[in-house]
Amino acid sequence: MARRPQELLHLLTRAERLSVRRVQSVLDEFDCSVEAWRVLDLLSDGQGHNMTALADHAFLPAPSLTKLIDQLVDQNLVYRRVDPADRRRVLAHLTPRGMQRWQRLVREVRADWAELGPLLAEDGAERLHALLDRLAGALEGRATTGRGERAVGRAR
Template sequence: MTQQTTKAKRVEETGRAPGFVSDYLLYLLAAASDAASAQFHAKVRKAGLRVPEWRVLACLADTDGAMITQLARRALAEQSRLTRIIAQMEDRSLLIRRSDPADGRRVRVYLTDSGRALAAELVPQAQKHEAALMEMLQGNEGAQLKPALKSLLAALEAQEDWQG
């Protein structure tokens, strides 16, 4: 019983219980994503952006002139949400919207100079933060993490292509 009390106390303190959840892949993914993002997302907000806005900015820095639907996928946000985020970012002159001459339904989104400047400030910070995270994971666990995630993503996308 001394054993039990000690264990219960440790569980209480660490917030980590044994059992199903703490070894469940979807929990580990969501918890790791949340925890790993927390610090950097705080910086993003201090830079005056909300998280989805930062994602859009980063996506556009990679691929300028993307359309709303693509941005929604890449920035992990829903389409109608993206439409509104883009509108707000346009109001703040971080980007501009232009309808695609080749297909009038499409709206292509381009960074403005100030949007590009903000991206040029934040992307290196993101990379620095990422490097710090990777350094926490020295050893082969660290080396395997990104490839494993990519391969999971690839498998899931392949599945989607067949099914939905």
């Protein structure tokens, strides 16, 4: 394990960038960005999601997400509907064509990642997932009550 925070940050950044590059190389064959793939992935649960949830899942600012959703609508992969629970909000859903595209993309990405073999075997992948999830959860908690906010609070 990295002994200094900057070492851990470097390793996480390197792994993330290499992972995205690898996934993007698969998605390029389908003229799909990683961000679009993330949106399709979240929508694949069939629940419909609001723009805030999609922006968070795709790691995009709201204006960029709106542009991406517009493109996905133009490609007949996504459609928008007013949220019946809150008519001020819009929910995005996958079209049948969008679901087919997502299924094909997932199949191709999984096949590519299967080459990583033992590193991502079930027990190793589960352990890595659990560790990263715990780290993200701890950092999210820190982000909402971190030094930056306390410092701002003291300045008032």
